[in-house]
Amino acid sequence: MLTKEFNYKVVPNGVCAAEGFLASGVHCGLRKNKNKPDLALIYSENLCQAAAVYTQNKVKGAPIYVTQKHLKNHQAQAIIVNSGNANTCNANGEKDAKTMCQTIAAQLDIEESDVVVASTGIIGQPLPIDLISEAASELKNQLSREGNDQAAAAILTTDTCQKEYALSIEIAGKTVRIGGISKGSGMIHPNMATMLCFVTTDVAIEAALLQEALRAVTDETFNMVSVDGDTSTNDMVTVLASGLAENPLITDSQSAEYQLFIQGLYVVLRELSRKIAQDGEGASKLLECQVTGAKDKATARLIAKSVITSSLVKSAMFGQDPNWGRILCAIGYSEGDFSIENVQVDLASVKGRATVCLNGSHIAFDVAQLEEILTEDEIFIYVDLGQGQAKATAWGCDLTYDYVKINADYHT
C-alpha cells in the first residue's frame, strides 16, 4: 500500500496527537481492580467528519447499533468507551448504550447523536449503567491534551500493554497528524472491521472519502490479523477528522493529497494491528506471514490468514520448531485458486532467513540455524506461490499454555 516516496514522522500522544483532540480515562467500577481505569472519553473541540467499520458477526453488541445510527450523518464530536462489560446480549443493551451517549453529551453540551459509543468485556452480563453515569462528570473534568495515556489504558481488557501510535505527514504544505489507540487480545479474528480502535486526525477531508479510506485500510490491516479465530461481537474502528490542519479539503480519491492521507492512515492502522497480534492472549511471539506470487489478491489473503490462524503452526512457533509441513498443510486447506507444486517457504527473523521448502517438497536445511532463527520474538513466514504477482500480509501470534490459562480460568 506504500509508495517508495512516502515520508512520515512518528509523533507522541496517540489519539491526542492531532489538533483539537482531548482525552481522559477514569475508574468507574466496572472492573474490580481500582488501579485499572475502565471508562474512556475522546473529545474534539469542533464537530468532526467521522467514519467507522464494524464487526460482521451476526451477534452484535448494543453499542454497535447505537453508533451506526449516530454516524448516519457522518459527523461526531466525542467517543465514550467502557471496558469490563461488552453490553452485548443484554435485554436493555441499546437503552443503556443510548444512556451512555445522553449522559456524556449533557456533560459536554453537544448533541447525543454526535457521540460514538463502544463497549468491551464479558458478553451477556447486564451493564451497571449507574456506575458510568456517576463517573461522567469526572470523565469530562479530566479531559486534556495529555489524556491519551489514561484513555489508552481504560479501553484494555486482557491486553498486557497499551496500544497507541501516531505520525505526522505533509499534505499541500500543511502538517497533518493521524494517531490512534486500540485494544484487543483475545476473540481476535476481525472480519471487515476489528477490535476497538479509535483514530483521530486533523486532516480536512470529505466524510465519504474518509469512509472509503478507512474501509480500504482496515482490509489490509485489522482484517489481516488473527489471534484465535474468534470474530468478536463488538469490533469497531472509528476515525474522527477535525479539519484543523487546514490543508485544502480532500475531495478526490485520485488526488495526490488523498494518496498521502491513505498511506498515513495505513501506517497507523498497520502498527496498531501488529500491536494487537503481538499482544494476543498468552502470545510470546508475533508472526507475520507474507504471501507473494499469487494469481490474485483474494488467494494471497486467504493463504496468509490460513497460515497465521493454524493452531498447529502457532504451537510449532511457540515450540521454536521449524515444522514447515504444518505450514504447507495450512496453505493446502486454504480456499483460493492455486496449486502447490511451485511453493517456496522461508522462515526468518532478525537472526537470519532460511528456505525450508522448495517446489512444494522437503529440502535439506540447517536445523540448528532454523532453531536459532525461531528463538526471536518476531517471526516472518514467507510463502511464494510462483504463480502470479499478487501478495498479502497477515499477522498473528503463537499458541501458548498461557492462552489456555487465560481463557479457561479467567476473572474480570
Added chain:
Amino acid sequence: MLTKEFNYKVVPNGVCAAEGFLASGVHCGLRKNKNKPDLALIYSENLCQAAAVYTQNKVKGAPIYVTQKHLKNHQAQAIIVNSGNANTCNANGEKDAKTMCQTIAAQLDIEESDVVVASTGIIGQPLPIDLISEAASELKNQLSREGNDQAAAAILTTDTCQKEYALSIEIAGKTVRIGGISKGSGMIHPNMATMLCFVTTDVAIEAALLQEALRAVTDETFNMVSVDGDTSTNDMVTVLASGLAENPLITDSQSAEYQLFIQGLYVVLRELSRKIAQDGEGASKLLECQVTGAKDKATARLIAKSVITSSLVKSAMFGQDPNWGRILCAIGYSEGDFSIENVQVDLASVKGRATVCLNGSHIAFDVAQLEEILTEDEIFIYVDLGQGQAKATAWGCDLTYDYVKINADYHT
C-alpha cells in the same frame, strides 16, 4: 439419520468382525518405540467392492493419489497402512507408496492395483521404504481373525487409545456385520473425508451404492468433527465389502435393505468419529453440539461446527465455565441464513441440563448447578434457533494445556 425401528447389536473385533477379513500389525521401525506397532495390514479372503472418500486439502499425501488410482475399478482386497511418516511432500512419495502396494501384493499373491495404501505421521520427511519392504512377509504371516487389535494399534500416532467399533444387523434374514478402526488426534478438521478410518463389511452391495452410502454417512459423522481446525493432508475413509453375508445384492438406494445398511454404517462411523473427538490432542472432554430449529441443513451444520471449533468455547469448557456468551459469539460469526433473536442455548451432561440463554439474551441461572454439569467428561451444547426444522450435530473437544504441550514440544 436413524429411524426409530433401527436395531443393531454391538459385536467385538472391529475390522475383523465381518466375514472374510483378517488383519495384522507389526513394528517395522518407523517409530522409535519398539513396543508400538507401526505397520498394519487388513486383508480380505476374496476380492471386495470398495469405496473411499479423501481429504479436500490441496496438499495431499502421496498414498492418496495411489489409492485413488487403485480404486478406479471400485475393487480392493487389502489395505496397508504405516504410522510415523505421512509420506507427504516428499520427492519420491508416489514411488514409495506404489512400492508399498507392490511389496505386499507380491506377499499376498494379489494384484498391486487391489491394494489400498495409507500413511500417517510427520509431513515432509523421506519415507524409509526399506523398513516397510523388509517387514512385509512378517506382516502377512501375522494375519489372523484376531489381528484387529494389532492393526488398530499400528495406525495410531499421538492417539492415546485404540479406536474400534463393530455391529451386526439383519438384512433380508441374513446377518450383516460392519466394523472399523480409526485413528486421529491432531490436525483434525475433516473436509469431505477425514483422518484414517478403515471399515470392513460382509454385506453384498453394488460398488456405486457403497460409495454413495459412504459419502452420505461421512458427511454426517467425520465431516462434523474438529479437534483443532486443521484439515490434514492424508485424510481417508475406506470401506471394503466382501459380500460373504450372502444377503441379496443391494442395488437400489430406495430399498429397505439399503436403508438398513446405511444406518448401520452411520452408527459405526459416528462412534469412530466420537472416539476421535474424545481423544483429540490434549482433550479432557468430548463436546457434542446439537443444533435444531435451523431454516436449512447447511446453516445447522455451519453453526454446530463453528461452536465446537471456537478456541474460546473450547477453553471455557476446559475451565468448566458456563460462558455462554462465547457460544453466542461463535454462533454469530457462522456463515449461514439465520437471525439470533430466538436462539436458546442449553448446557448438559449426565449431571443434568440447564438453559443459559433464552431469546438471544442473558437469563438468570444457577451457577453452582452449571459448574456441576460441566465437571463431566461429555458435555452437550444444545442450540435451538427457533426458525425451522433442520438440525445437525458436531463433535469436538476442549482446548487444554496438553494440546499446546503436544504440539509445541512433540517427538515421534
